[in-house]
Amino acid sequence: MQRKFTGAFYQIIPETFVTGAKECKPFMAALASSSKALWILKPPNQCCGRGIKIISGGSDYTYEPDKRYVAQRYIMSPYLINGFKFDMRLYVLVTSFDPLRVYLFDNGLVRFCTHKYSTSTKDVANRFGHLTNYSVNKKNKAAFQSNQDAAADGEGSKWSYQALQAYFETQGLDPTAIHLDIAALIVKTLVCVESPLVASLNKQAKHVNACFELFGFDVLLDANLRPWLLEVNVFPSMSSSSPMDKRIKSILVCDTFQLVGVAAVDMGAGDLKKSTPKPRRSVKPNRQDSTESSVTAEDIETQWIQALEDEASRLGHFERIFPTPDTIKFLDFFEIPRPGNLVYAKHLQMKTTTPNQLDGGRPSKGMPNAAVSAKPTTRQRSFSRKFSHAKTASLSYNE
Known part of the structure; x- marks a missing residue:
């Protein structure tokens, strides 16, 4: 993305590499350039924090040519709440890529680590302090706090996005400005991938209104409240692990189908490609x-x-x-x-x-x-x- 669009306008994602047998040199050079930097390695096509590693530039990391990772420079100074790191899962609905129409759901999930944030050498390997995945942190039995009341969405190890906005107000921050920055990040991301997606849709879609996509955007705020894109999920989980999850996702699913609107197509009218x-x-x-x-x-x-x-x-x-x-x-x-x-x-x-x-x-x-x-x-x-x-x-x- 930053190769395609230069300047601060498109600096929305941490420095990222895709590693493999043929792509190791750029990442290894970046790894060696700073002994103080941390890197997070994510295996492709995985979820729930499986296989994720955190390494430092000064570590004795041995490159594994038979394994592919998405290697991302770690945001060293995240915005913390009560000393804990968190990220946001936001839901983005695209009803059309050509022309582009993008919608952001007004609620989402805020996922907290269950160990206080620290970048000291002894804490780097502590997954509970660096990975916000719900599936990871629920294993920290001593510290994990499950949500048992849909109305109490600003407590425990998972909040709602609206509860986070309310928290910002109590801290004298401007939740609207933060929200607008996040919305801009989402639009920039989709603009960057619009061209190949439209080309693919033109080859495969049988009808102009035949498809839509609901994405899960994972966003992190740094200490300056600047949003950073961590990843985009094409299959965001719709399972409900708590009453709050169920409330948010039930509204999300209903409103998604309502907004998309299922257009009636006359199947007997002949070639669908010619009908619209x-x-x-x-x-x-x-x-x-x-x-x-x-x-x-x-x-x-x-x-x-x-x-x-x-x-x-x-x-x-x-x-x-x-x-x-x-x-x-x-x-x-x-x-x-x-x-x-x-x-x-x-x-x-x-x-x-x-x-x-x-x-x-x-x-x-x-x-x-x-x-x-x-x-x-x-x-x-x-x-x-x-x-x-x-x-x-x-x-x-x-x-």
Whole structure:
């Protein structure tokens, strides 16, 4: 991510390597560069803290060429509560990647370590002080505190995200600013992976509304309350280990299906790919011998905007974090400019200048320090001109 987008704007993930027989040199060089740094090694395709190691730069670590790890520089100064490290599991729903529509659930899980945080040599190997995984810390029988009351969600070894926000207020901190920073981190992450995911979906999806994805984002706050992305889970657990889990996840599942909205498809209408066409990147002029669907740009724009507004009426406990009137600043970071994203930016900007027209749902909280400019960039103007030429042409579709 930081190779793709330089500068502080995209410094949202700790330095990370994927190790293996052919990828060992960069990681070993980074490991040797600082004897004080700690690194966390996570085996791929594992969960519940299985196989995770923490090593120091000055340790006698022996590289294992037959084993692959995701090696991540350890955040040495996490924000602590009562001396304990914690991270957050936040739930992010993507209803469409092209155009991109992203929603953040208003609650989540805050998972605490059960041993006070220390980076001393004798404590580095103590998993209870460094790994926040519930499955790890529940084994610490002497210190683990299970949640037995859904209403008491700010006690024990697992809190709710809303309880954490309330705690920040008691400490004189600004939970809204922290939340907006986290939302920006989530959007940046999805923008970075949008291009390959859209390419894959175009090859595999049989219908434009055939899929959605609920992600589990694991986020850590450092001592300066700056959020860092630890990992993104494509199969976040929906099991309920406590009354609080059950309450949060029950609402999450219900609101997910409500927001997604299952569209009825006429299975007897023939090829599903033709029943709801989706624009490809390129726009081709109309030809008499073309077998492609002839749909105007206005038709496509109307479908995109209708989907956005329909979802805005079914938000439940979700909030839309992309697109919003403030996220026009992210458009230049997409690898491929997509017409739908530009249509959304113009649509939302127009609505912000029309006071009597509401946004069909929860108001956008916006992004921190996001100066909204109604003036598109050169790249956006160029793309807009190309897309506008399609208003009397046939569009090429690829599902």
